[in-house]
Amino acid sequence: MTNIIENDFRHFDLNLLLTFRALFEERSVTRAAQRLFLGQPAVSGALKRLREAFGDELFVRTSRGIAPTSRALELARQIEPFLQSLHQVLTQPPVFDPASAQRVFRIGLSDSLEVLMTPEIMDRLSATAPGVKLIARPTDSTRAAAMLDEGEIELAVGVFPECAQWQRRRPLFQWRFVSVYNPRLVKTRRKRLTMEEFLQHRHVLTSFSAGLQGFIDERLAVEGLKREVVFSSANFATSPFIVRRTPAIATVPDFIGCVWRDALDLAMSPLPFDVPGYEVSLMWSAARDQDPGLAWLADVFAQAFEEKGKRRGSR
Missing domain, CATH: 3.40.190.10 (Periplasmic binding protein-like II)
Incomplete structure (x- = not known):
């Protein structure tokens, strides 16, 4: 199915949809050209390509300009919602609503951190994000970066002494x-x-x-x-x-x-002798910096351990 879509779009300029919209609303090649800041010959050429793509005249000349055909009227009902959705995607930042989200996150961590973290995290998800699911995959400091790069996991939890420029790290807590x-x-x-x-x-x-x-x-x-x-x-x-x-x-x-x-x-x-301390951090790919769902999950981890630390301190 993906190959079919790619082949169909390879020969179609999506900018033609903007020309179609302008022609449909202005009912004039001249006014459509002015609206698009194009010359009239360029809009006429785009109309010719639209006609070839859809196999229809789309717009016919009248005494008052141009009028849409029945095929153009049908296309307009489908193209307008598509352009509005595309505009929203391009101009508005993505949002993530935990209460209604249906999403699966893949996290990488050791079994010890899984024992420590997942009961607390799953308790929080059950209360605030019932549609969110987690898949835990075993990893360690030697494999986590590669698993992030390969897309096997979206978030890693562990001790990461080094962090590549294309990855991000967020400290959680210290241990000995x-x-x-x-x-x-x-x-x-x-x-x-x-x-x-x-x-x-x-x-x-x-x-x-x-x-x-x-x-x-x-x-x-x-x-x-x-x-x-x-x-x-x-x-x-x-x-x-x-x-x-x-x-x-x-x-x-x-x-x-x-x-x-x-x-x-x-x-x-x-221990009866000195050993260094270590830091557990979250790590993810910089390519996911604008993923609001992943940012939310990172906050869930951070808040869980901030509160856990407070409870320990009050004992």
Whole structure:
């Protein structure tokens, strides 16, 4: 169907519709030419092409100028709404009404951020935009930019240290690594793990490469230290249930640690050594800067985490 439309329009100059409209309303080639700021021969030539395109005379001479044929009257009823709609599209910015919108957004994020974000976001959409649906696709900082460029997702959520000139980034919140464990199985002298306690217990690791070493191990190696990792997975789904049942420690971003702690009655501790903080941001293609629906969704994410931060601060 697309090829048929393209082939039909390839041989038709849409500017001819403006000439048709002027001729129809002015009923005079001369006045139509003046209205269009064209010479009369140019309008006569355009009328000739209109007649060839539609296979009809369209306008016939009368004592008072020109009069539309029945075919022209029929065309006018269809062309005028089309030109009005096209004018509105070109001159008025697009709008997005969440309450009535029927749209599917594709977002890319890790499973940990999905666990953290989507319950809150879907609760908001249910209340304010019941026709809006989300498709979550797994991604990370190494793949998100390419997925945006390829149109696989419209919005990415994650840690993006770099942002290309043709992409946009909006910060959401900061996070740091913490340790999560079952306080009934991992005994500590204080609420905060010491280095000795951190190293004497076994560990579970989430690594996108699913290896037995990660950033924390590299950090420990700088000081000549080593921990024992007994389980590694590329996602966060299993680890909280392992640490709930075994005397092991999981070191994870604090935002997912809070979810595990509250849902599974676990304990959370800062690390016994310094690690850098990170920033979770929204990222999208600059080509979508004028998409009001995407801008609205970005605001929903930002507002959700602003309020979540306020609730944490009031505890």
